[in-house]
Amino acid sequence: MAKVRAIADVLQRPGVKLLDLESDAYHNRSVITFAGEPEAVAEAAFDLAKAAVGAIDLNHHQGAHPRMGAVDVIPFIPVGGVTMAECSEVAEQVGKRIGEELHVPVYLYAESARVPQRRKLPTIREGEFEGWAAKIKDPAWQPDFGPAERHPTAGCVAVGARGFLIAFNINLDTSDVSIASRIAKSIRESSGGLMNVQAKGIFLEDKQRAQVSMNILNFATTPLYRVFELVRMEAERYGVGIVESELIGLAPAQAFMDVASYYLRLPGLSRNALVETRIEES
Amino acid sequence: MAKVRAIADVLQRPGVKLLDLESDAYHNRSVITFAGEPEAVAEAAFDLAKAAVGAIDLNHHQGAHPRMGAVDVIPFIPVGGVTMAECSEVAEQVGKRIGEELHVPVYLYAESARVPQRRKLPTIREGEFEGWAAKIKDPAWQPDFGPAERHPTAGCVAVGARGFLIAFNINLDTSDVSIASRIAKSIRESSGGLMNVQAKGIFLEDKQRAQVSMNILNFATTPLYRVFELVRMEAERYGVGIVESELIGLAPAQAFMDVASYYLRLPGLSRNALVETRIEES
Numbered sequence: 001m002a003k004v005r006a007i008a009d010v011l012q013r014p015g016v017k018l019l020d021l022e023s024d025a026y027h028n029r030s031v032i033t034f035a036g037e038p039e040a041v042a043e044a045a046f047d048l049a050k051a052a053v054g055a056i057d058l059n060h061h062q063g064a065h066p067r068m069g070a071v072d073v074i075p076f077i078p079v080g081g082v083t084m085a086e087c088s089e090v091a092e093q094v095g096k097r098i099g100e101e102l103h104v105p106v107y108l109y110a111e112s113a114r115v116p117q118r119r120k121l122p123t124i125r126e127g128e129f130e131g132w133a134a135k136i137k138d139p140a141w142q143p144d145f146g147p148a149e150r151h152p153t154a155g156c157v158a159v160g161a162r163g164f165l166i167a168f169n170i171n172l173d174t175s176d177v178s179i180a181s182r183i184a185k186s187i188r189e190s191s192g193g194l195m196n197v198q199a200k201g202i203f204l205e206d207k208q209r210a211q212v213s214m215n216i217l218n219f220a221t222t223p224l225y226r227v228f229e230l231v232r233m234e235a236e237r238y239g240v241g242i243v244e245s246e247l248i249g250l251a252p253a254q255a256f257m258d259v260a261s262y263y264l265r266l267p268g269l270s271r272n273a274l275v276e277t278r279i280e281e282s
Numbered sequence: 283m284a285k286v287r288a289i290a291d292v293l294q295r296p297g298v299k300l301l302d303l304e305s306d307a308y309h310n311r312s313v314i315t316f317a318g319e320p321e322a323v324a325e326a327a328f329d330l331a332k333a334a335v336g337a338i339d340l341n342h343h344q345g346a347h348p349r350m351g352a353v354d355v356i357p358f359i360p361v362g363g364v365t366m367a368e369c370s371e372v373a374e375q376v377g378k379r380i381g382e383e384l385h386v387p388v389y390l391y392a393e394s395a396r397v398p399q400r401r402k403l404p405t406i407r408e409g410e411f412e413g414w415a416a417k418i419k420d421p422a423w424q425p426d427f428g429p430a431e432r433h434p435t436a437g438c439v440a441v442g443a444r445g446f447l448i449a450f451n452i453n454l455d456t457s458d459v460s461i462a463s464r465i466a467k468s469i470r471e472s473s474g475g476l477m478n479v480q481a482k483g484i485f486l487e488d489k490q491r492a493q494v495s496m497n498i499l500n501f502a503t504t505p506l507y508r509v510f511e512l513v514r515m516e517a518e519r520y521g522v523g524i525v526e527s528e529l530i531g532l533a534p535a536q537a538f539m540d541v542a543s544y545y546l547r548l549p550g551l552s553r554n555a556l557v558e559t560r561i562e563e564s
Contacts, residue, residue, distance in 0.1 A: 017561060035561045079557050164557065228546050244547045250557040253535060260541040264510050265526045275361050275446065275532040276553075279299060279317045280562075 004030045007051045015040030028063025029072075038082060042090045045074055046097050049157070053102050057153040058129040068125045068132055069155035071098075075110065076161045079252050081271065081281075084220075087161035088112045095159040099146025105136060105156040106145040112160035114144060121158055129155040163196070163218035166255060167248035170212045170231050173241045177203040180210035183234045187212075187227065194230065196222040209243065219255040225262045286312045289333045297322030310345025311354075320364060324372045327356055328379050331439070335384050339435040340411040350407045350414055351437035353380075357392065358443045361534050363553065363563075366502075369443035370394045377441040381428025387418060387438040388427040394442035396426060403440055411437040445478075445500035448537060449530035452494045452513050455523045459485040462492035465516045469494075469509065476512065478504040491525065501537040507544045 004023050011018045011034050020033040034044060049071045056070035074094065076087040088111055095106040113119040117140070127135045132150045135141050142148055143156065150156060172180055180201030185191045188199040196218040202211050212231055216222060232242055253271050261269035271277045286305055293300045293316050302315040316326065331353045338352035356376065358369040370393055377388040395401045399422070409417045414432045417423050424430055425438065432438060454462055462483030467473045470481040478500040484493050494513055498504060514524055535553050543551035553559045 019560060035557075079561065224542075224546060242547055244549060247548060247551065247555055250555055250560055253556045253558050256542040256551070256556075257538055259546060260506075260538040263545045264506060264541060265524055266529060267526055269529070269538070273529055273532055274535045274538075275317075276535050276558075278301060278532055279361065 003055050007048065007055060008032055010047045010051045011044055013040075013044065016044045024065075026063070027065035028061065029065045029067065035079065038086050038090050041076070042094050045076075045090075045094050046101075049074065049094075049098050049104075050102055053104060053151070053154040058155050059153060061129075066122075066125055066128055067155075068127070068129050069104065069151075069157040070153065071104075071157045072125075073109070073121060073158045074160075076159075077164050078161070079164065081277070084111055084161055084163070091159050091161050095145045098157060098159065099143065102146075102151075102154070104146055104151040104154050105143035105148065107156065107158045108144045108160050109158040110160035110162035118144075124158050132156055163220060164252050164255075166216040166219055166224070166251045168214050168216055168224060168227065168245060169248065170214070170228065170245045171204065171207065171243045172210045172212070172235060173243050174210050174238070175203070175208050177201050177210045179235070179238045179240055180212050182238075183231055184212050184214075186234050187230050188214075194222050194227060197227060219251070219258065223258040223262070224255055225259045285337050289330065289337055290314055292329045292333050293326055295322075295326065298326045306347075308345070309347035310343065311347045311349065317361065320368050320372050323358070324376050327358075327372075327376050328383075331356065331376075331380050331386075332384060335386060335433070335436040340437050341435060343411075348404075348407055348410055349437075350409070350411050351386065351433075351439040352435065353386075353439045354407075355391070355403060355440045356442075358441075359446050360443070361446065363559070366393055366443055366445070373442050377427045380439060380441065381425065384433075384436070385429055386433045386436050387425035387429060387431070389438065389440045390426045390442050391440040392442035392444035400426075406440050414438055445502060446534050446537075448498040448501055448506070448533045450496050450498055450506060450509065450527065451530065452496070452510065452527045453486065453489065453525045454492045454494070454517060455525050456492050456520070457485070457490050459483050459492045461517070461520045461522055462494050464520075465513055466494050466496075468516050469512050470496075476504050476509060479509060501533070501540065505540040505544070506537055507541045 001023060008021050016034050016036040018034050023030040052071045058070055076091050078084050078087050091112045095108055098104050099106040107118055107124050108114055109118050109121055109124055118124055132155055136148060136150050184199035184201045187193040188197050189195050196216060198215040200213055202213050204211050216227060257269050257271060283305060290303050298316055298318040300316050305312040334353045340352055358372050360366050360369050373394045377390055380386050381388045389400055389406050390396055391400050391403055391406055400406055414437055418430060418432050466481035466483045469475040470479050471477050478498060480497040482495055484495050486493050498509060539551050539553060
C-alpha cells in the first residue's frame with residue numbers, strides 16, 4: 001500500500017482531482033480515478049504511468065485479477081463538456097508518450113481502437129503478462145505505439161477512450177429469478193439485445209425480489225430510457241411489472257438529461273441548459 | 283448605463299460570478315444576476331444594494347415597469363447543492379443589514395415571507411414608490427427590518443428566497459389556440475390547477491401550432507413531469523397530442539433529475555448521483 005500511495009501522490013498537483021483510490025489485496029490491483037481538464041489529465045496520466053512502471057515488477061506479481069501490465073489499462077472517460085473525440089485525442093497523446101518514453105508497448109482500445117479486434121479489453125489482455133512475451137511476436141499484435149517487445153517488468157498497456165459505465169438495476173414485482181434472467185437475456189448485447197448492455201438476472205435476498213442487474217457501457221448511444229422501456233416491455237410478457245430501479249455509484253448529468261429529453265419530448269436537451277453549467281463556465 | 287455598470291462593478295470580486303446584466307430603457311430597469319457560495323453572495327448583494335441606494339433617486343425615475351425602490355427586489359435562488367432554507371437565511375441577513383445600515387425599509391417576501399400577504403411581490407409593490415410614503419404608515423405594512431418610513435430617495439425593498447423560475451412550453455398537434463387556452467386554464471394555479479404554475483394558450487405563427495406556454499415557479503413541489511403529464515391528459519379530451527416541449531433559458535439540474543427519477547422509478551435521485559457534482563466537491 002505504501003507503494004500504491006507513493007504512485008498516487010503523483011496526482012497531488014493543481015488542475016487534477018483524485019476522486020477515488022481503490023486497492024484490493026486478493027485481486028492485487030489498484031484503481032486510481034482522477035479528473036480534470038484534458039491537458040492536465042494527459043500530463044498526470046503519463047506521470048502516473050511512469051511512476052508505476054518504475055515501481056512495479058510483474059515478474060513478482062500475483063493476484064486474482066487478470067493483468068498484462070504494471071499499468072494494465074488507462075481509460076479516458078468524457079464527463080462535463082468533454083467529448084469522446086477529445087478523450088480519444090488524449091489517449092493517443094498519452095499512448096504515444098508511454099510507448100516512446102517509457103518503452104512499454106501500447107494498445108489503443110475501446111473507442112480509440114484502430115482495428116475491431118482491439119476494441120475489447122479481454123481480447124487484448126488474453127495471455128496476460130506471462131503470455132505476452134510470445135503473443136507480441138504475432139504480426140496481428142504489433143503495438144500501436146512503442147517497441148514490439150514486451151517490457152521486461154511492466155508488460156504492456158491498453159490506452160483508450162470509453163464511455164462512462166453506468167451500473168443500473170431494475171427490480172421486478174416477482175421473486176422468480178428465472179423471469180429476470182430471461183428478460184436479461186432478451187435485452188443484452190451478447191444474446192441479441194441492445195448494444196453496450198450487459199445484463200443478468202439475480203435474486204435480492206433482502207427484498208425477496210428478482211432483479212435485472214445491468215451495466216450500460218455507452219449511455220450516449222444506448223440511453224437509460226430505452227433500456228428501461230425494453231425491460232418493461234419484456235416483463236409484460238410474464239405479467240410482471242417494475243417496482244423501482246437503482247443506480248449503483250455515479251453517472252454523468254447527460255445520462256439523465258437524455259431521459260428527461262425523451263419523456264418530456266424536449267429535443268436536444270443537454271448540460272448547456274443547466275444553470276450549474278452556466279455558473280461553472282462563466 | 284454608466285451608472286448601472288458602475289453599480290454592477292461591485293461584483294468584480296473573488297467568489298462571485300456575474301451571470302447576466304439586462305437593462306431596458308423602456309422599463310427603465312436593470313436585472314443583475316450573479317452566483318456564488320451563500321456567504322459571498324450575501325456580502326455582494328448588500329454591497330450592490332448600498333451602491334444602488336447611493337446612486338439612484340426614485341424622485342427622478344420613470345419607467346414602464348412598476349417599482350417601489352432604487353433596489354426594487356432581491357431574490358435569492360437555490361442552485362447547486364444550496365437549499366431554500368439557506369437562501370432564506372441569506373435573505374434575512376441581507377435584509378437586516380439593508381434595514382439597519384442603509385435605513386431602507388425591508389419586506390421579506392416569497393418563501394421568506396413571515397405573513398401570507400407578503401408572499402407575492404405585486405401585493406407588496408402596490409402603490410409603488412410614490413404611494414409607499416403613505417402606505418408604510420398602515421400598521422399592516424410595518425417593515426420586517428429598517429425604519430417605518432419610506433427612504434426619501436430609495437423607497438423600500440423586497441428581499442426573499444424563491445424557487446428558480448422555469449419557462450416551459452408544450453406544443454400541441456393542433457392549430458386551434460382555443461384548445462391550448464382551455465388546457466392552460468385547467469392546469470394553472472389561478473383557475474384551480476397545479477400550484478406554482480402560470481399558463482396561457484398562444485399561437486405559434488412560424489409553426490402554425492397552438493402552444494401551452496408556462497412558468498413553473500417551484501419545480502421542487504410542482505415538478506416538470508407532473509405538469510407535462512397533466513397537459514397530456516387534458517389534451518386527450520380534445521383528441522390532441524403533444525408534439526414537443528421546449529425550455530426557454532436555463533433550469534437547475536435537479537429539475538431534470540426529478541423527471542428521470544419519476545419515469546425510471548428511481549427514488550431519491552439527486553445531483554449527488556452525478557459525477558460532475560462529485561468532481562466539483564472533491
